[in-house]
Amino acid sequence: xxxxxxxxxxxxxxxxxxxxxxxxxxxxxxxxxxxxxxxxxxxxxxxxxxxxxxxxxxxxxxxxxxxxxxxxxxxxxxxxxxxxxxxxxxxxxxxxxxxxxxxxxxxxxxxxxxxxxxxxxxxxx
Amino acid sequence: xxxxxxxxxxxxxxxxxxxxxxxxxxxxxxxxxxxxxxxxxxxxxxxxxxxxxxxxxxxxxxxxxxxxxxxxxxxxxxxxxxxxxxxxxxxxxxxxxxxxxxxxxxxxxxxxxxxxxxxxxxxxxxxxxxxxxxxxxxxxxxxxxxxxxxxxxxxxxxxxxxxxxxxxxxxxxxxxxxxxxxxxxxxxxxxxxxxxxxxxxxxxxxxxxxxxxxxxxxxxxxxxxxxxxxxxxxxxxxxxxxxxxxxxxxxxxxxxxxxxxxxxxxxxxxxxxxxxxxxxxxxxxxxxxxxxxxxxxxxxxxxxxxxxxxxxxxxxxxxxxxxxxxxxxxxxxxxxxxxxxxxxxxxxxxxxxxxxxxxxxxxxxxxxxxxxxxxxxxxxxxxxxxxxxxxxxxxx
Numbered sequence: 001x002x003x004x005x006x007x008x009x010x011x012x013x014x015x016x017x018x019x020x021x022x023x024x025x026x027x028x029x030x031x032x033x034x035x036x037x038x039x040x041x042x043x044x045x046x047x048x049x050x051x052x053x054x055x056x057x058x059x060x061x062x063x064x065x066x067x068x069x070x071x072x073x074x075x076x077x078x079x080x081x082x083x084x085x086x087x088x089x090x091x092x093x094x095x096x097x098x099x100x101x102x103x104x105x106x107x108x109x110x111x112x113x114x115x116x117x118x119x120x121x122x123x124x125x
Numbered sequence: 126x127x128x129x130x131x132x133x134x135x136x137x138x139x140x141x142x143x144x145x146x147x148x149x150x151x152x153x154x155x156x157x158x159x160x161x162x163x164x165x166x167x168x169x170x171x172x173x174x175x176x177x178x179x180x181x182x183x184x185x186x187x188x189x190x191x192x193x194x195x196x197x198x199x200x201x202x203x204x205x206x207x208x209x210x211x212x213x214x215x216x217x218x219x220x221x222x223x224x225x226x227x228x229x230x231x232x233x234x235x236x237x238x239x240x241x242x243x244x245x246x247x248x249x250x251x252x253x254x255x256x257x258x259x260x261x262x263x264x265x266x267x268x269x270x271x272x273x274x275x276x277x278x279x280x281x282x283x284x285x286x287x288x289x290x291x292x293x294x295x296x297x298x299x300x301x302x303x304x305x306x307x308x309x310x311x312x313x314x315x316x317x318x319x320x321x322x323x324x325x326x327x328x329x330x331x332x333x334x335x336x337x338x339x340x341x342x343x344x345x346x347x348x349x350x351x352x353x354x355x356x357x358x359x360x361x362x363x364x365x366x367x368x369x370x371x372x373x374x375x376x377x378x379x380x381x382x383x384x385x386x387x388x389x390x391x392x393x394x395x396x397x398x399x400x401x402x403x404x405x406x407x408x409x410x411x412x413x414x415x416x417x418x419x420x421x422x423x424x425x426x427x428x429x430x431x432x433x434x435x436x437x438x439x440x441x442x443x444x445x446x447x448x449x450x451x452x453x454x455x456x457x458x459x460x461x462x463x464x465x466x467x468x469x470x471x472x473x474x475x476x477x478x479x480x481x482x483x484x485x486x487x488x489x490x491x492x493x494x495x496x497x498x499x500x501x502x503x504x505x506x507x508x509x510x511x512x513x514x515x516x517x518x519x520x521x
Contacts, residue, residue, distance in 0.1 A: 011431070012438060017504050032468035032507050035428055035447060035456070039506040057505040059430035059447070 003060060004094035010064035015071050020053040024121065027113025030106050036062045038110040040070070042081075044118055049073050049081055054110070061093075061100040062107075068092050069107035078118065084111050127440040128486045132327075132418055133276055133304060133477035134444060138370070139329035145373035146331065146366040157363055158354065167365055174372035181379045182302075182321065183312035184338050190345070190355045191368050194335035195303035196227040197348065198322030201337055201359070202299045203231045203270060205346040206320070207240060210267020210297075219261045219269045219296075221245045221253050222462040225276055228301055229458070232270075245271075247462050251280035251410035259290045268297045273305035273321075277446055277459040277475060278410030279419025281309065288317030297343065303327055303335075307378030308386070308416055319343050325371030328378040334367035385480040389417040392478055392487050396420050399491030403498055405511075407520045409463060409473065420476040421446075423465065425520045426508030427472045427501040429456075435497045441490055446473040468507065469519045 003011070020026075020041035030037040036058035043051035052074050054066040068089050073081040086104035090096050096104060129137065153170040155163030172186070179186045192198045207218065220232055222244045232242045243261045245253050253271055262269065269291050274281050284300055291298035299320040302311055307328025313321060320343065325334040339345045351360030378385075397408055397420055405425040424432070429447030436443055446457030447470070455461070456470035476490065502508040510516035 008434075011434065014504070019509070028506060032471070033466070035467070035471040037506050039509075055504050055506045055509065057426065057507040058428050060434045062428075063431055063504070 002097060003064070004096075006068075006092070006094040007061060007064040007096065010067040010093065011060040014054075014063055014067040016051075016053050016074065017055070017067065018053045019055060020051070023053075025114045025116075025118025027110050027115070027117055029109040029113050030058070032057060035059065036103065036106055038062065038066050038106050040066070040110040040114040042073075042078075042114045042118060044078060047077050047079075049076055049078060052114075058103065058106075059100070061096050062103040064093060065089055065096070065103045065107040066110065069111055073111055078115050081111055082115050084108055126486065126489050127442075128482065128490060129442050130476040130478050130482070130490065131442045131444050132479045133279075133416075133475065135326045135332065136329045136479065137481075138326075138331055139374055139377060141377045142330045142370040142374040146370040149366045149369040153365060153369075157365065158352070170369055171363055171365060174368050177372040177376050178336055179338075181311075181375050182306070182323075182338060183314050185341065187356075188313075188338050188341055190337045190339060190358050191363060192335045192337050192359060193333055193364070195225070195301065195322050195324030195327075196335075198324070198335050198337035199225070199227040199299075199301050199303075200231055201345070201348040202320040202322060202339070203228065203235070203268065204348060205344070206268040206297050206299060207235050208346055209344055211240075213267075215265045215267035216240045217263055217266045218242045219245065219258060219266055221247055221271055221282075223247050223251065223275050223277075223280075223459045224270065224272055225301055225303065228270055228272070240267075247280070249464055250414075251275060251278045251459070251463055252414060253282055253287070255283050255286035255290055258287050259294075262290070262294050262296055266294075266296050268299060270299040270301070273300045273302035273311065274309065274416050275410070275459060276304045277457055278421045278463070279304070279416035279477075280410040281305070281414045281416065284316045284318070291319070292317045304416060307375050308382070308418070310382065313338055313340065323375075325367060325374060328374050330371035330374030331367045333364050334371040336371070381480070386417045388480055389478060389482075392482055392484065393417060393420055395484065396476065396478070396487045396490065397422075399487070400494060402491075403495055405518055405520045406498075409460060409465070416477075418478045420478070421473060423460070423469050423473045423520065424498045424502075425469060425472060425518060426505050426511055427498060428505075429471055429473050431501055432472070432474055432494075432497060435500070436493065439493045439497070441493060444475040444477070446475065447471045466519055 429445030
């Protein structure tokens, strides 16, 4: 099998998949030309990520990486979410094939982009 | 339901081929190069296979060289023609943008060695134009190599016309017929082919056996040196059971070609009709001039690997030209040659069916593909942008 059981589980039963109408921060990274786009929505209350949703265009590992990243930041303070590394996502998924590591990088970047968008919106308030 | 729809990757071995191989292993265990009786029995099996393979493509037995498969046949044919051409100062090759990597990578290597290669366009329909082959041929052209049928989109190339042009211009003509052999009629005389590659496992034979046809009088250089096997042109003890199995499979496929072709074409049309009912989908490659069992479609807004994995979970074995399945960062060179943008080529699905597939399986595939495409589109930010009008549809 190409992927670990964890990856297949998150790919076939993605957690927190969907859109969010009243998100406090939205981040989108990647591009369709390369075959991966991740969009992440976060809902923040008292500095804590209360809810998170994702939409992904991409391969099995891109979908699994986004799903895992959402689980890892849900309920965490925003500052902590910012520290989420792609290695942590890879480890939580019990590994990714070498040519799929970029999917976990994209997940890390999607979380950062969503948090940055949240900060930006807070500053505008 | 378990459906095998990846016949272009490899076929399931036929009972006929299996039986022929077992019989060969039992009775022809000797080395065909040995002078003793077991050796000579093996030699008889080998030569009977050669006669049989030759017959199926309109060749003479002495024009057939057994190899390890399609890749080896392509390598030997092209390297040989290039080296011999270079000796006469000919360092130009004409081919197409949609060849199999077994051809393309050889051409790339030759380019590094100083050869010049013209890669012909295949336009939107995936078919090369004979007149463009004609005008690409130069004084210093050593070889023209155009595949018989494409492995991804199944398009049939105008081999007869290209063959006639090459004959007139006195240029060597090679065709990679790996996907065509056993599925569509091939006649090396009628098609004016000088060299042709085929592979056993694409028509229900075993892996590890292929053939290279080389027209009488066309010189051939070795890829593998060592022994006198294959009239000195391909060293190594012959993989006799596989060769015998391949010959049996080719004979059977050719015998059933018309009947199977009609049946498979009907299934293909049913599958295409069903899939094109999915909004923003398109068929890749000309609809009529294609292999009976090939369906290649793109669905906008989704990525092929995730589609394949979800179909596999529903018992459907298929293939895709997305970057994630090609092992490189770019999607299929064939789909890009059709003029498709990267993001659309990523969402391709290839289904290759055979006579064992049923109408019930076709309907199951249509229904499940529809559901999976819808599911993936729902989670795709690209699809969202398309729907909101923030991105323009490529496939209307």
